[in-house]
Every structure is written in C-alpha cells, then in structure tokens.
Amino acid sequence: MKAKISLNPDAVVASALRIVDEQGLAALTVRKVADEFGVTPMALYWHFSNKDALLGAVGDAVIAGLHPPDDDLELEDYLREAMTSLVDAMRAHPNATPLVPSRIMVTETGLELTEKTLDKLGLAGFDTDRAAAVAHYALMIAMTLVTGEPGAETTVKPTERAEAHEAKLALLQSLPEDRYPRVRAAAPAMVDCADSDDYYGSAIDIFVAGVMAQARALV
Structure with missing residues (x-):
C-alpha cells in the first residue's frame, strides 16, 4: 500500500478523476481510489456512500470546468460560447464525459447555463418545448463530438x-x-482527426447556424 496522505472529499474526487482520465470510466473502483490513499475502501464511505455517489462527484468536477458566456451576448454568440464551454470542459476529461448528462441539471453551474440558454432561446421566439429540445441537442452533440473524436474515441482503450x-x-x-x-x-x-480545434469549431458553427436559421424562421 502507498503511504497514507490526507483523505478528504476533494482529494478523493481528484484521485478518481485522474484514474478515469488515465484508464477509462470502467476502470474506476472504490478500492482503486482507496489504494491511492493507502486506506481500506470503507474509509472512503465516510465521504461517499457508494460508487454512484463518487461517480456523481466526478461528473460534477467536470461540469465545474464550464465557463458560462456573458449574459449580454446575443443568441448566436451566446450559443457558440456555451457550446464551446461545454466542449472544452469535456475535452479536458473525455473519459468522464458520459457522466455529464446526468449531472448537468443537479449542479448550480449546469443549471445556470441551462436556464440562461433557455431564456435566450425564448426571447428569440422558441417556445418552451422547442427551446428545451435545442438545449438537449447542444449537450448531446457536445458529448458525441468529444467521445467520438476521430483518433481519440473513448470507446477504444x-x-x-x-x-x-x-x-x-x-x-x-x-x-x-x-x-x-x-x-x-x-x-x-x-x-484520425488532424486538427482537433477545427473539428470542434466547425461542428459548433454548423449547430449554431442551424439554430439561427430556425430563429429567423420564427420571426
């Protein structure tokens, strides 16, 4: 066992996220994290009641990397920056990306981004159902782009x-x-993706262009 180091929730999540980054989501176990601290798995249950709780915290850590756009931006620029923020947060931890959808609506950062995006869409003429669909598309597209980037697919070790x-x-x-x-x-x-930045930037531009075409049709 490794020498014991300070055990606290932030340190546990950081260790778990590093394991996911390096070995993939399926490799994460409570025992493996406990070994990082030189303790038994039971010691981790003082901080996280089970593996699902730990996974949730890892997902929250990814979402914490979001940088919400300026509220004053018009819809087109707001959507582009919101999508870019989503993609960048996931690109930092691609193997943890599948955890994001289930956590985006239970974290303050995720909820605020969602609320403001829906508000921008509503002001542009989208009804509630259509605005919700667009917000969902944005999240799913961002996740798919990251997990399926040519040459870096998270489904392949x-x-x-x-x-x-x-x-x-x-x-x-x-x-x-x-x-x-x-x-x-x-x-x-x-x-294999030769230019990752162009891959993501072009995809975001296509998505935003589609939303804006719909917005113009609503006028």
Missing part, C-alpha cells in the same frame, strides 16, 4: 487505438474505388 485505427483505415481503403472513391479519399480524416 488508448493502448489499442493505433491497432484499431490501422484496421479501420485498411477496411475503408479496401473498398472498391469505382463505387466509393470519396469514402476512400476521406478515410484518413475519418479515422
């Missing part, structure tokens, strides 16, 4: 990515060229 990417590239480039010339040409970009 880091140690297995190179082999998986080579196999996927070989499969795509083995397709008949007369039937799938564009798929073959795009294969490298579909397998």
